[in-house]
Amino acid sequence: MQERSSVAELAAILRRELDRYSSGEKLPSSRALVEQHRVSPVTVSRALAELVAEGLVVTRPGAGAFRAEPRSEAARPVDTSWQEIALSAEPAGDQVPRSVDASGVVATLATPAPGVIELNGGYLHADLQPERALAAALARAGRRPGAWGRPAVEGVTELRAWFAREIGGPGGALAASDVLVTAGGQNALTAALRALAAPGAPVLVESPTYPGMLAVARASGLRPVPVPMDAEGVRTDLLADAFRATGARLFVCQPLFQNPTGAVLAAERRREVLRVARAAGAFVIEDDFARQLVHADAPAPPPTLMAEDRHGTVVHIRSLTKATSPNLRVGALAARGPVLDRLRAIQVVDTFFVPGPLQEAALELVGSPAWARHLRLIAGELTARRNALAAALHGQLPALVERGYGAGPGSGPIVPPGGFHLWVRLPDGTDEAALTGAALRAGVAVAAGRPYFSAEPPAAHLRLSFAAAAGTAELTEGVRRLRTACAQAGVPTG
Structure with a gap:
C-alpha cells in the first residue's frame, strides 16, 4: 500500500477510536500503534499530525499524544460578503480582470x-522518484562549507553554470551569467510573464496548452490569445497572423513534448517561430519542462530554441522538478540582454532567493553518477x-x-x-x-x-x-x- 494511503487509513481509524478516551487522556504510544496496526513509525507520526492539525489531538514532547480538550466556544461566523465587491472591482479602462482560476x-x-x-x-x-539519491545529495549539501549562508540572489554559481551548459548545448551558446536560479518552473514562468508583458497586453499561447500558464497570465491581467497546433507543433502561419492581428509582443510555447499533446515542434517550424517573433519584435518564452523525460525508444531531442537564437528573442525556462520530485523546486530562467536585469529584479522582489541548501542539493544530485x-x-x-x-x-x-x-x-x-x-x-x-x-x-x-x-x-x-x-x-x-x-x-x- 502506498504510504499516503496508509496514513489516511490510520488517521481514520484513530479518529473513530477517540471516543474511547476522555478529554486530556493519553493515547497509546507510537510504538504500541506501530505494533497494533502493523504500519511504520513514519505512518503513525503523519497520522497523528493530521489529528493534531484538526484540533482533535495534542502532543507533548516526551509525554506522548492526548485527546484534545473540547473548544470552549464555537467559532464565530465571519461576514466576508464585502470581499465579493472588493475582488471584482476593476479600474476603468481596457484592463483584463485579474481573476485566478487554478x-x-x-x-x-x-x-x-x-x-x-x-x-x-x-x-x-x-x-x-530518486528518493535515495535526493536524500544523499541533501545530506552532502548540508555539510558543504557555506551552504547555510546567504546565497547570491542570482543563484549558486556552479548550478547556474550547469544549467547554462544544459540549455545552451555543446556550442557554449550560454554563460552562467545568463542564468537565474528559480524556485521551480512555475516560479520562473510567473516571473517571465510579469517581466515581458504589461497588464492588459495580449500574449500568444499554444492551443491547447498548460493550464498553469493560463492561470498565471490571467492573474497578471494578461489576455491569452490561442494559436492552434497540429501534429508538428504550433501552426506558424497562424502564429504570424496572430502577431499581426493582436500586436502581441510575447509568445509562450513548449517546443518539446508539449503539454498536453506531446507534440515536438518540427525543424522547419522551429526556425519559423524565431523568424516570425523576430519580425514582430516579440519575445518567445520557451518552457522546456520535459527535456529530461525522453523515452528510451526516442532519438535524441533537438537543441533548445535558445541554442539557435542569435538575437536575444528567447527567454528559456528549465526545471528539475518533473524528472525528480515535486519537492525539488529548483529551476532556471535564461535570457540575454537588458531583459535579464528585469527578470532578476522581479525574482528578488518575489522570492529574494532560492534557499542555498536546496540549490546545493540539486547541484550534488546532477553532479553524481546516480x-x-x-x-x-x-x-x-x-x-x-x-x-x-x-x-x-x-x-x-x-x-x-x-x-x-x-x-x-x-x-x-x-x-x-x-x-x-x-x-x-x-x-x-x-x-x-x-x-x-x-x-x-x-x-x-x-x-x-x-x-x-x-x-x-x-x-x-x-x-x-x-x-x-x-x-x-x-x-x-x-x-x-x-x-x-x-x-x-x-x-x-x-
Missing part, C-alpha cells in the same frame, strides 16, 4: 482518495508505461484512439517520444464534466481537456498521465475503469 492546476496537484488510480497526475510516481542512472531508469519506465496505456486504450476504448491523440479527428494517434501524457479527443457532444465525475466514481482520476484551452475548445478531450500510476498493471486497470465510466456517461467506446 482548477486545472489543482486537478494535477491534489492527492486522490485511497484506491483511486491516478491518471491525472503531474509528477512521477513515488517509485520513480543522476545519469536515474535518467536511464525513467526513460525505460516511461516508455513501458506509455506503451501499456496506449495498448489498453486500443484494446478497451478504440473509439477514443481512432480520433487521435492531439492532431484532430481522423489524423491518427500521436504517441509522444517523451513526457508523460496522452491527449485523447472524445466523441463530439461528450460532456467532459460528466465523464470525469463518472470516472472518479469508478475509481480513476482523469483530467478534463477544457482547462487546457484559452478560448472555446474545438472538441472535448482528456489528458491521461502514465507517470503517476504505480505501474503498467495499474494503468491497464485504470483504462478498464475509464471504460466503465464511459458507459455510465453514454460515451461510445468501440
